[in-house]
Amino acid sequence: MSVSENLSRIRAPAPALTIALVAAALAFVGSPLGGEAATMLAITLFCVALWVLTPVPPAYTGVVCIGLVGAAFSTELALVGFQSPATWLIGFGLLIGLATRESGLAAWAGRWLVARAVPERWRNDPRRAYGALLLALCLGALALALLVPSTIVRVLVLAPVLYETGELFEDREARVGVFLGPLFATFYGASGIYTAALPNVIISGIAESVGDLAIGWTEWAMVLFPVMGLARTLLVAGVVFALYRPAADSGVEIPAGEPDRAGTSEKRMLAFLLAGTLFWTTDFLHGLHPVFGAVLVVVLAFLPTVGVIEFSRAGEPDYSILFFLGGVFAIGEGLSRTGFADLAAEALFEAIPTDGSLVLVLAFVFGATILLNLLMEGLAVASVLTPVLVSYASGAGLPLEPVVMTEALALGTYFFPYQSAVLVAILAQEGVEAGDLIRVTVACSLATILLLLPIQFGLFSVLY
Numbered sequence: 001m002s003v004s005e006n007l008s009r010i011r012a013p014a015p016a017l018t019i020a021l022v023a024a025a026l027a028f029v030g031s032p033l034g035g036e037a038a039t040m041l042a043i044t045l046f047c048v049a050l051w052v053l054t055p056v057p058p059a060y061t062g063v064v065c066i067g068l069v070g071a072a073f074s075t076e077l078a079l080v081g082f083q084s085p086a087t088w089l090i091g092f093g094l095l096i097g098l099a100t101r102e103s104g105l106a107a108w109a110g111r112w113l114v115a116r117a118v119p120e121r122w123r124n125d126p127r128r129a130y131g132a133l134l135l136a137l138c139l140g141a142l143a144l145a146l147l148v149p150s151t152i153v154r155v156l157v158l159a160p161v162l163y164e165t166g167e168l169f170e171d172r173e174a175r176v177g178v179f180l181g182p183l184f185a186t187f188y189g190a191s192g193i194y195t196a197a198l199p200n201v202i203i204s205g206i207a208e209s210v211g212d213l214a215i216g217w218t219e220w221a222m223v224l225f226p227v228m229g230l231a232r233t234l235l236v237a238g239v240v241f242a243l244y245r246p247a248a249d250s251g252v253e254i255p256a257g258e259p260d261r262a263g264t265s266e267k268r269m270l271a272f273l274l275a276g277t278l279f280w281t282t283d284f285l286h287g288l289h290p291v292f293g294a295v296l297v298v299v300l301a302f303l304p305t306v307g308v309i310e311f312s313r314a315g316e317p318d319y320s321i322l323f324f325l326g327g328v329f330a331i332g333e334g335l336s337r338t339g340f341a342d343l344a345a346e347a348l349f350e351a352i353p354t355d356g357s358l359v360l361v362l363a364f365v366f367g368a369t370i371l372l373n374l375l376m377e378g379l380a381v382a383s384v385l386t387p388v389l390v391s392y393a394s395g396a397g398l399p400l401e402p403v404v405m406t407e408a409l410a411l412g413t414y415f416f417p418y419q420s421a422v423l424v425a426i427l428a429q430e431g432v433e434a435g436d437l438i439r440v441t442v443a444c445s446l447a448t449i450l451l452l453l454p455i456q457f458g459l460f461s462v463l464y
Contacts, residue, residue, distance in 0.1 A: 035338075036338045037339055039338075040331075040338045043065065043069060043331070047061055048375070050064075051417070058324045059320040062326055062328070065330060065331060066078045066323070066326055066330055073334065077333060077337065081325055081329030085291040087325050090152060090322065090325060090421065092294035093153070093294055094428060095298045096157070096276075097317070097430075098309065098313070098314075098316060099272075099301035099307075100157075100161070100273070103266055103301075104265055104266045105160075105270055106160035106161045110161055110162075113140070114168065116136075117136035118132050118133055126169065126170075126252040127246060131241060131245075134237055134240065137162065137182040138185035138233050138236060139185075141158060141185040141233075142185050142186060142233045144158070151190050151196065151197055151198065152421060152425045153290050155425045155426055155429075156425060157273060157277075159179075159426070162178055162179045162182055163429070166431075168252060171250035173244040173247075174244065174252075177240045180240060180432075180437070181240035181241075184236045187426075188236055188412060189228075189232050191228045191409055191412040192221065192224040192232065193221060194220035194221065197408070203411070204404060207404045215401060219401075223460075227459065228412075228456060231452060232448060236444050240444075268306070268308050269308050272300040273297060275296060276294065277293075318428070321428040324417075357461075359458070362406045366453070374415075374419070382407070382411055386407065390403075399464040413448055415438075415445055416441070417434065423437065
């Protein structure tokens with residue numbers, strides 16, 4: 001079933017459209033900014049309401065957003081998302097996923113993982129087999145974050161394997177859990193690894209340029225990995241197990257013994273993926289964007305004679321999700337250009353008490369970042385908010401390290417797919433429904449805020 005079909009199961013679009021129009025009208029009329037900023041805010045709230053309530057597929061809302069921005073501002077601004085490497089990384093990633101499945105590598109890798117993760121005595125027990133497999137896959141996905149720096153790339157590599165592995169279970173709940181659990185583990189656990197999440201790198205880079213702050217890979221890991229890397233991954237596994245687990249009497253087909261050896265097609269596709277991984281892990285040498293690594297894998301996988309699939313099948317994936325991403329980037333850029341994002345960031349931080357404890361200040365920083373991230377994509381928030389944060393912390397005499405790290409943690413805590421290109425990439429995969437994705441996103445984020453964030457803030461106060 002395509003992404004559009006999965007996301008169009010909404011019965012009554014009229015109330016949602018009414019709410020979206022009212023939100024846009026109030027933003028336009030009530031905004032003190034006036035002019036272009038008020039217009040951009042109205043478009044933003046209209047589209048955000050549609051993305052949250054989903055009366056129509058998110059990709060369709062993306063098309064509407066692009067049209068509104070183009071009519072109100074310029075064609076260049078409306079289409080800015082299609083100039084972003086992240087957009088094309090997702091597009092090429094869909095082709096990688098197709099090739100991985102068609103080569104047989106996804107199914108073989110799934111069998112290989114199952115053979116080593118599920119003890120023999122549990123293979124006829126759906127819940128124990130599911131629990132053991134979910135935990136092993138989540139920890140493996142976190143380990144992959146140490147090797148592959150781009151979260152989107154990890155999602156695109158893991159998704160076909162997880163989809164095929166989930167087919168071992170008869171119960172849909174187990175299939176959803178096996179698929180979403182490891183993807184959220186490699187996504188949310190990346191906050192504890194400096195090089196594993198793009199916001200970490202961007203935020204620290206901006207902080208270094210405007211605030212003379214240099215945070216090393218080791219310092220980042222020592223401060224954040226125990227709680228926001230390892231513990232958060234275990235928390236994700238626990239949350240997913242609580243939300244999705246098979247019925248005790250459901251069927252499960254865990255193959256006995258070791259899986260068959262990989263065939264020629266599987267070995268070729270594995271070699272192509274390893275070539276891409278080598279490209280991604282050596283970006284410190286060549287400085288090229290991960291999208292070029294994805295291009296390399298696609299070229300090899302679809303190469304006549306050498307590849308594993310014919311290029312004539314490149315039209316099979318559902319590319320409509322790219323319109324969703326295009327709309328998100330248009331909004332982020334528009335809010336930044338019209339000055340609304342800068343004004344909102346400054347207004348948010350005027351409410352932070354300068355004479356409060358470090359933990360209180362960090363709580364305000366986290367909350368303000370979360371609020372701003374509801375209006376635009378996470379990377380846009382980082383580019384707008386980080387200079388304001390650094391200036392605020394320096395003026396208040398606060399240590400920059402925990403402030404910058406707290407911003408990174410907030411930008412790794414999402415609630416809706418439109419907020420992150422990574423969630424868009426997950427949504428683009430086969431078999432994912434928006435309802436399940438939002439449910440897991442909200443549950444993991446709330447669990448992180450309630451259970452892990454106080455521990456991390458306490459650690460900040462001890463170390464800094």
